Each structure stands twice: as C-alpha cells, then as structure tokens.
Amino acid sequence: MPGLVSCLGDLIVTGIIILFSDHVKSEIWTNEVSDVQFGGLGSRVTLTCGGSHGGSLVEWRFNGSSVPPWQTHEGSLTLLNTTHSMEGNYSCHDERGTLLQSIKLRLGHLPHFVSVSCHMPNHMKIYCSWVQTKTTDLPTMYRTSYSVKGKFEPCEQEHIGMNECTITNPPFWSSSKILVNITEINPLGSNSTIIQIDTHELLKPDPPEDVQVLYVEGQPTQLLVKWNWPSSWAAEIMHAFPLTFLLRYRPIGSNYWSMLETENTSLKIMDALVGHLHQIQIRAQDALINHSQWSEWSHVVDARPWIGQKPWEEPTESVICCFPSFDTPFPVRTTDKSPDSSLHPNGSLGLLVLLGLFAAVMVAVLLTIIVLLWVRQRKQDNVKKQELTSMVKMKSIPI
Ligand SMILES: *[C@@H]1O[C@H](CO)[C@@H](O)[C@H](O)[C@H]1NC(C)=O
Ligand SMILES: *[C@@H]1O[C@H](CO)[C@@H](O)[C@H](O)[C@H]1NC(C)=O
Ligand SMILES: *[C@@H]1O[C@H](CO)[C@@H](O)[C@H](O)[C@H]1NC(C)=O
Ligand SMILES: *[C@@H]1O[C@H](CO)[C@@H](O)[C@H](O)[C@H]1NC(C)=O
Ligand SMILES: *[C@@H]1O[C@H](CO)[C@@H](O)[C@H](O)[C@H]1NC(C)=O
Ligand SMILES: *[C@@H]1O[C@H](CO)[C@@H](O)[C@H](O)[C@H]1NC(C)=O
Ligand SMILES: *[C@@H]1O[C@H](CO)[C@@H](O)[C@H](O)[C@H]1NC(C)=O
Numbered sequence: 001m002p003g004l005v006s007c008l009g010d011l012i013v014t015g016i017i018i019l020f021s022d023h024v025k026s027e028i029w030t031n032e033v034s035d036v037q038f039g040g041l042g043s044r045v046t047l048t049c050g051g052s053h054g055g056s057l058v059e060w061r062f063n064g065s066s067v068p069p070w071q072t073h074e075g076s077l078t079l080l081n082t083t084h085s086m087e088g089n090y091s092c093h094d095e096r097g098t099l100l101q102s103i104k105l106r107l108g109h110l111p112h113f114v115s116v117s118c119h120m121p122n123h124m125k126i127y128c129s130w131v132q133t134k135t136t137d138l139p140t141m142y143r144t145s146y147s148v149k150g151k152f153e154p155c156e157q158e159h160i161g162m163n164e165c166t167i168t169n170p171p172f173w174s175s176s177k178i179l180v181n182i183t184e185i186n187p188l189g190s191n192s193t194i195i196q197i198d199t200h201e202l203l204k205p206d207p208p209e210d211v212q213v214l215y216v217e218g219q220p221t222q223l224l225v226k227w228n229w230p231s232s233w234a235a236e237i238m239h240a241f242p243l244t245f246l247l248r249y250r251p252i253g254s255n256y257w258s259m260l261e262t263e264n265t266s267l268k269i270m271d272a273l274v275g276h277l278h279q280i281q282i283r284a285q286d287a288l289i290n291h292s293q294w295s296e297w298s299h300v301v302d303a304r305p306w307i308g309q310k311p312w313e314e315p316t317e318s319v320i321c322c323f324p325s326f327d328t329p330f331p332v333r334t335t336d337k338s339p340d341s342s343l344h345p346n347g348s349l350g351l352l353v354l355l356g357l358f359a360a361v362m363v364a365v366l367l368t369i370i371v372l373l374w375v376r377q378r379k380q381d382n383v384k385k386q387e388l389t390s391m392v393k394m395k396s397i398p399i
Helices: 001-024 341-397
Strands: 029-031 036-040 045-048 059-060 076-079 088-093 101-108 113-124 124-134 141-148 151-154 164-168 177-186 188-198 209-218 220-226 243-251 260-263 266-269 278-286 301-303
Touching: 036 045, 045 101, 113 177, 113 188, 124 177, 141 164, 164 177, 209 278, 209 301, 220 243, 220 278, 243 266, 260 266
Parallel strands: 036 101
Antiparallel strands: 029 036, 045 076, 059 088, 088 101, 113 124, 124 164, 141 151, 141 177, 177 188, 209 220, 220 266, 243 260, 243 278, 278 301
C-alpha cells in the first residue's frame, strides 16, 4: 500500500516537474495536490500546516504519534539534520484534534553529475546512455539535448526510464564536434552534465556479420572467407559510406596472425597451412574517415583447408562435389538425411540389379521344376509302354 501511494505520488510529481521544471530551484518543494513534500537528507526541513490560522495552537503527529511541541513554531514543524527515519506521514490537528492537513515527507539528495557514454555504429545515429553517480532516493527525470555551434536539438528518449537517448542524423561534415547535455532533474533541483564528442573519433561500426569460411576443393592451402556488412550499417548508405575490412587468420596454436585488407565482402586466403585448423576473424572501419575506430573483431570461426578425399566436415555449397561411397556394391541410402540427387542413379541401379538377379533365380527354379516334371512324365510313359507290350506279348502267346 505505501508502495502504491508513493508510486502515485511519483507520477503526479513527475507531471508537475515537467510543467514547472524551469523553476525547480527551491530546496524544498511542496506539492499541495498530493500532499507530498520533498526535502534534502541531512538538511533542515520545515513543514507548514496549511489549514491553521495564524497564532492558533496546532498539534503535529508523525505516523499517528504526537510530536514533542518544542519542534513546532507558530504552526510549523521544523526538522533538523534530517534522516531517512523521519520520512513518513505528518499531520497537523487543531485543539479539538480535527485533522487540518496531512503531509507525506520524502527525503533524498540533489542530483549529481551523471556518467555518460555514447556510441555511433553508423553515420546516422549516435546512442548515448548514462548512469547516476549518486542515487538520490527521489523521483528523477532527464532532459537530453545536443548542440552544434550553439544550435540546440533534442536527443530523443524513446523509452522513459531506460536512461538512453538517440541523436539522429548528426552533422558530420560541417562540424565533427557535438555537445551532449544530460540534465538530471528531481524535486530538489537539477544538475547538467555536458560532454563533448567528436563524431569522427566516435564512429565505430559493429563487427561484420555471418562470417563463413569454406575450403576450396583441390586446394589444400586455400580458404574462402565470406561475410556481410554489419546490419547496423544501414543498407541505403552503404555505397555513400564504404567500409574497409581487415581479416586476420592463424593456424591454431600459432601466436602470429596474418592480415589481409579488402573492401570486398569475400576473400581467398592463399597461404593456409596444409591440414591445419585455422582461426579467422574480421573487423570493419569506415573507409573514408581517417580517425574513426575499427569495430570489434567478429567471433572466431575455425576452418581447415581441403585435405583430400575425406572432407573434414559436411561439404558446403561452394564445393561442388560429393564423395559417393563405392565400398558397398549396393549402397542402401535410405537413412540419408538429405536426399542428395547425385545418389539416386546408384540407388536405382542397385535395385535393378537386385531385381534382375531375383528374376534369374525365379526363371532357373521354374525351369528346374519344368524339367523335373517332364522327366517324370517320360518315366511314367515308358512304364505304360512296357506294360502294354508285355500284355500284347501275353495275348499273342497261344494257349
Ligand atoms: C500514511 O498516509 C497514507 C494516506 O495518506 C496511508 O495510506 C498510510 O497508511 C499512512 N501510513 C502510516 C504509516 O501511517
Ligand atoms: C547529522 O546526523 C549525522 C548522522 O545522523 C551526524 O553524523 C551529523 O553529525 C549530524 N549533523 C549535525 C549538524 O547535527
Ligand atoms: C512512518 O511511516 C512510513 C510509511 O508511511 C514508514 O516508512 C516509516 O518507517 C515510519 N516511521 C516511523 C518512525 O515509524
Ligand atoms: C552537480 O553535481 C556535482 C557533483 O556530482 C556537484 O559538485 C555540483 O555542485 C552539482 N551542481 C549543481 C548545480 O547542483
Ligand atoms: C542543458 O540542458 C538544460 C535543460 O534543458 C538547460 O537548462 C541548460 O541550460 C543546458 N546547458 C547547456 C550548457 O546548454
Ligand atoms: C572484389 O570482388 C570483385 C568481384 O566480386 C573482384 O572483381 C575484385 O577484383 C575484388 N577486389 C579485390 C580488391 O579483391
Ligand atoms: C585523411 O587523410 C588524408 C591524408 O592522410 C587526407 O588527404 C584526407 O583528406 C583525410 N580525410 C579526412 C576525411 O579527413
């Protein structure tokens, strides 16, 4: 419940700060609407009883308990050397105990300087963020702006409470020096932190993306490296603001990197160490601005050059090849994850041969059966003929 109350208080106070931020100079700032009063920690704070009439006796209560009368003077309550324990509900009452006013007291500090840092991943945007150097325990907001040669523009805060602002399309060629003003405001006062930035020195692209390293078939000392521009380097300005790339590579275990520079997004390493796994990284820099910064290195990619019949990993799209296994006469590739079209002729050939063999065996079996049947028939016929002839012979014998 107190959390909700203070939260509502914060909202209302913030609204009022926006309206009256030009005169937030007073050390104590009373908000009659929400009856929240803010004071500086360790300072002297005076609470006045709004409903009291001059000279009449007033009783003050703190969180419901009476406050000793020596702290009050002509209806006002004075707190010296305030501490957090003095925060809470104060109320003033007349002789009959009727509530005249209640005040919620919140204590904190004046704003201090903030610590600002800015980064510029392309020519169109500067992102600045900041952190408090001292917590104030009070609701706080920020005014953010930048100026070039005395001309002020807002540094846009897209998400209130994130402590970030964005400068869009900063002047780049007319002047590289920009003043950024981050002003912290709370109910006790404000404090402006001004930093100067130089866009030429601040410009630092993000690292190149999607780095791919491919071996080149038949070339045991070559590696083909491909990458993309950092996505934060907006596509429409790519041609106006070219990037230059630095590629470094070394066999794993070596302390020395070899370097190659290019403005292209692909490159062939020609002197890789045969059979060794290599580490490859790339970084980017604006190709035209002399003092701009290099990006961070991209993530390390490991790759080994081509080493003969057995590839060290799945063949990649650049290598048009395949390694069909002729170890087994009839490759049965039904478990292959990728239905590689080059394997189909082999598979169906095997099937055909199998079918042919099967048919041959069937024919042989059939032929054997037919021959056996025919032989048996012949035998039976012979027997019959012999019987007949013997009968004829018997008939012809005269009795
Ligand atoms: C302070 O006052 C608010 C309302 O004004 C009340 O909700 C809260 O309970 C009070 N807290 C104390 C400790 O008296
Ligand atoms: C104020 O209070 C702090 C700690 O409570 C103490 O160190 C300091 O001496 C006090 N100052 C005065 C002027 O009473
Ligand atoms: C007075 O009440 C506030 C909540 O409104 C609480 O945070 C504070 O600790 C209380 N102080 C004392 C001395 O009771
Ligand atoms: C701003 O904060 C610094 C400490 O960070 C302080 O020395 C300076 O006096 C403050 N300025 C104002 C105007 O309060
Ligand atoms: C910084 O911004 C604040 C708030 O917008 C303004 O009051 C102050 O004059 C600015 N300071 C400078 C040096 O521009
Ligand atoms: C950049 O790539 C293009 C084709 O992609 C090629 O013609 C050109 O020679 C390459 N430039 C360099 C410096 O490697
Ligand atoms: C960069 O330096 C070269 C000479 O070192 C100079 O000719 C060129 O104008 C400079 N470019 C910029 C943008 O300052």
